[in-house]
Amino acid sequence: MSYQVFARKYRPKTFDDVLGQDHVVRTLRNAIAQKRLAHAYLFVGPRGTGKTSTARILAKALNCTAGPKADFDPDEDVCIEIAEGRSLDVLEIDGASNNGVEQVRDLRESVRFAPARGQFKIFYIDEVHMLSNAAFNALLKTLEEPPPHVKFIFATTEANKILPTILSRCQRFDLRPIPTETIAKHLLHIAKLEGIALEDTAAWAIAKGADGGMRDAQSMLDQLVSFCGDSINEANVLDVFGFTSREKVASLTQTLLARDNPAALSLIQKEAESGRELSQLLGELIGCLRALLVAKLDPSADGEGIPAHLWTTLLASADEYPPDRILAAIDVFAETEGRMKWATNKRLHFELGVIKAIQSLSEVRITDVIKALTRGADFIPSPSDGRLQAPSPTPAAEQPSLPIIAETPAPEPIVAAIEPVAAAPELKPTPRPADSGKSSFESLIDAAPETSEIPATEPPPWKNEKPAEETKAPAPTPPPPVEDAFHSDPLIQAALVKFEGKVLN
Numbered sequence: 429m430s431y432q433v434f435a436r437k438y439r440p441k442t443f444d445d446v447l448g449q450d451h452v453v454r455t456l457r458n459a460i461a462q463k464r465l466a467h468a469y470l471f472v473g474p475r476g477t478g479k480t481s482t483a484r485i486l487a488k489a490l491n492c493t494a495g496p497k498a499d500f501d502p503d504e505d506v507c508i509e510i511a512e513g514r515s516l517d518v519l520e521i522d523g524a525s526n527n528g529v530e531q532v533r534d535l536r537e538s539v540r541f542a543p544a545r546g547q548f549k550i551f552y553i554d555e556v557h558m559l560s561n562a563a564f565n566a567l568l569k570t571l572e573e574p575p576p577h578v579k580f581i582f583a584t585t586e587a588n589k590i591l592p593t594i595l596s597r598c599q600r601f602d603l604r605p606i607p608t609e610t611i612a613k614h615l616l617h618i619a620k621l622e623g624i625a626l627e628d629t630a631a632w633a634i635a636k637g638a639d640g641g642m643r644d645a646q647s648m649l650d651q652l653v654s655f656c657g658d659s660i661n662e663a664n665v666l667d668v669f670g671f672t673s674r675e676k677v678a679s680l681t682q683t684l685l686a687r688d689n690p691a692a693l694s695l696i697q698k699e700a701e702s703g704r705e706l707s708q709l710l711g712e713l714i715g716c717l718r719a720l721l722v723a724k725l726d727p728s729a730d731g732e733g734i735p736a737h738l739w740t741t742l743l744a745s746a747d748e749y750p751p752d753r754i755l756a757a758i759d760v761f762a763e764t765e766g767r768m769k770w771a772t773n774k775r776l777h778f779e780l781g782v783i784k785a786i787q788s789l790s791e792v793r794i795t796d797v798i799k800a801l802t803r804g805a806d807f808i809p810s811p812s813d814g815r816l817q818a819p820s821p822t823p824a825a826e827q828p829s830l831p832i833i834a835e836t837p838a839p840e841p842i843v844a845a846i847e848p849v850a851a852a853p854e855l856k857p858t859p860r861p862a863d864s865g866k867s868s869f870e871s872l873i874d875a876a877p878e879t880s881e882i883p884a885t886e887p888p889p890w891k892n893e894k895p896a897e898e899t900k901a902p903a904p905t906p907p908p909p910v911e912d913a914f915h916s917d918p919l920i921q922a923a924l925v926k927f928e929g930k931v932l933n
Contacts, residue, residue, distance in 0.1 A: 433646070433647065433650050434618055434622075434646040434649055435643045435646040435647055435650070438618055438646065439511075440478065440485065441485070441502040441507075441511065442485060442500070442502050443456065443485055443489075443498060446478055446481065446482060446485065447478075447606060447614060447642065448477070448478075448604065448605075448606035448607060448610050448642070449477070449478055449482065449603050449604065449606075452471075452482060452601045452603060453482075455601070456482075456486060456489075456498070456601075457498040460489055460490075460496050460498045461498060463496075465496065465579070467571075467574050467578070467580065468571055468574075468579070468581075468582070468597055469483075469486065469579075469580070469581045469582070469599050470556075470582045470583075470584070470590075470595070470598040470599065470600045470601065471483060471582070471584075471601050471603060472583075472584055472585075472587045472600060472601070472602050473585070473602060473603030473604065473605075474585060474605055474641060475585060475641055475643070475644070476638070476640075476641025476643030476645075477605060477606060477641060477642065478642065479583040479584075479603055480552075480554060480583060482601075482603070483552050483581045483583055484510055484511060484518075486581065487510050487515075487518045487550045487552065488502065488506070490546070490547065490548050490550065491506055491510065491517055491518065491543075491545075491546030491547060491548055491550070492504065492506055492546075493506060495546075496547070506545065506546060515545075515546075516543075516545065517543040517545055517546040517549050518546075518550045518552065519538075519550070519551050519552065520554065521535070521551065521552065521553045521554070522554055522555065523553050523554055523555040523556045523557070523584075524555050527558045527559045527560050527563055528560060528562075528563055529560070529562045529563050531563070532559075532566040533566065535567070536566070539551075539570055539574060539575060539578050540575065542577055543577055547577070548577055548578065548579045549578050551579070551580050552581045552582075553580070553583070555585070556582040556583065556590065557584045557586045557587070557589035557590050561591065564590075565591075567594070568593055568597075571594065571597050572597050580598075582598065587600070604640075605640025605641070606640050606641070607640075608632070608640075608733065609635070611634075611635035611638055611642055611645045612628070612631040612632045612634070612635040613631075614642065614645075615631045615634055615645055615646075615649055616628070616631050618646070618649065619649070619660075623658065624653060625658060625659040625660065626649075626660050627660065627662060629662040630652075630660050630661050630662045630664065630665050632733055633662050633665040633666065633673075634648050634649060634652070634665055636671070636733065637665075637708070648665075651668065652665065652668060655668055666704075670704050670705040670708070671704070671705070671708060672699060672704050672705075672708065672709045672712055674712075674733060674734050674735065675735070675738065676699065676709075677709070677712040677713060678716065678734050678738040678739075678741075678742060679695060680692060680695050680709075680713055681713060681716045681717065681720075682741065682742060683695060684713075684717075684757065684785060684786060684789070685742070685746055685749070685789070686745065687786050687789055687790055689782070689783060689786055692782045692786070693779055693782065696709075696775065696778055696779055697775075700775045706768070706774045706775060706778050707765070707774060709778075710761060710765055710768065710778060710781075711765070713761060714758060714761050714762065714765065715732055716732060716734065716742070717758050717761070718732075718758060719731055719734070720742060720743070720746045720754055721751055721754045721755060721758065723743060723746075724746070724754070725751060749789060756788040756789075757785040757788055760781055760784045760785045760788055761781055761785060764777055764778065764780070764781030764784075800926075801922075801923055
């Protein structure tokens with residue numbers, strides 16, 4: 429028998445072999461047990477997460493002897509035919525190469541024929557998002573009301589490219605990226621069966637580089653066996669695939685927290701000269717900072733695979749930074765990652781991102797000033813110039829409810845020239861002497877008391893005439909400026925003294 433790669437040799441054969449997709453396996457098992465089988469299924473997920481394997485397992489469960497049943501024998505003839513792609517009742521179609529209307533018409537013709545051996549005729553279309561819109565529309569009617577003996581299974585990595593009319597006719601299952609720990613354990617299991625000495629650290633490095641894809645991890649292990657033979661350690665994994673060790677990632681994170689620009693740039697230079705993938709190093713750095721941020725919010729969180737002694741050191745170094753400061757550094761590196769994706773000089777953008785991240789960790793923000801003032805509010809020092817004096821204790825009833833502001837004299841009111849004058853005191857008529865030559869009006873003026881003098885600049889109250897220009901009231905003098913209550917606040921004065929600041933007008 430010809431050699432089989434690990435990805436094919438150790439492909440899942442039953443529902444129990446599917447790793448990291450418990451929610452999908454449980455739903456399919458219950459549907460088979462309760463005989464609630466849909467006519468169309470859609471499996472969505474990243475590469476290497478088990479879409480095709482799960483589709484074949486479902487086909488085996490439907491067409492096995494005395495099926496449908498979830499616990500079938502994978503070694504019986506029907507299941508072996510399905511696993512090897514030789515079954516006449518299970519047709520696997522590549523959506524990328526059969527994406528036209530003519531191929532869909534041929535499919536619609538074959539739907540009418542009954543299955544040859546099993547209970548169902550199953551059509552599995554991989555990468556179904558590659559079908560054209562015309563092909564999708566040609567499939568709509570058959571997909572909505574297929575014959576009772578027909579089942580459709582679709583798989584795709586890009587569900588957003590599938591027409592909504594197709595999605596609404598399928599039961600959708602989203603397969604998630606497989607956890608790193610699950611992949612590492614499975615690699616150790618494969619190595620044990622193959623007689624390979626695989627170190628735990630090497631298995632973890634492979635699983636980390638696979639980024640949630642089991643097939644990628646198995647292919648990497650196959651390549652390492654060809655390179656190293658029967659003994660594989662972490663250094664072999666780093667050399668072959670250009671990964672960065674967790675110790676280097678922790679060291680780079682430590683230089684960032686220490687705000688040591690030269691050490692961080694030197695480490696990046698060494699990694700670049702040794703042929704390491706800088707994009708992968710940046711991703712590891714972001715993951716480490718994320719783990720520190722989560723640990724600040726949840727002390728029970730782990731260290732994303734970083735050794736315990738290094739993780740403890742990183743936690744101690746991150747104590748001086750609040751969560752928002754670490755979050756700002758992550759934002760800087762996220763922008764750097766986007767620029768590095770299309771840049772030819774990745775090292776330059778990485779170094780610029782490190783410098784910006786250290787600056788974001790070093791800068792003083794207004795929140796820091798407010799926190800410092802809040803902590804020192806109970807210990808306000810008296811300034812040397814004596815402008816601030818501690819208020820003398822007064823009874824609670826006499827305490828003002830608002831801060832005291834220096835009083836300023838109110839400006840004198842300006843009386844309009846045409847405002848009527850207050851009523852003069854009552855004048856008693858005085859009998860005019862017989863020998864007096866004055867008129868009655870002149871006598872009335874002479875009889876007025878001296879206290880009722882009227883300013884010469886004001887017109888008589890019975891005249892409604894505008895005064896002349898020279899008789900206008902003088903312009904009022906502007907009031908003295910009122911001291912700003914904010915600047916006179918004791919807390920602000922204490923801040924000015926503590927930080928040796930001054931107020932700019």
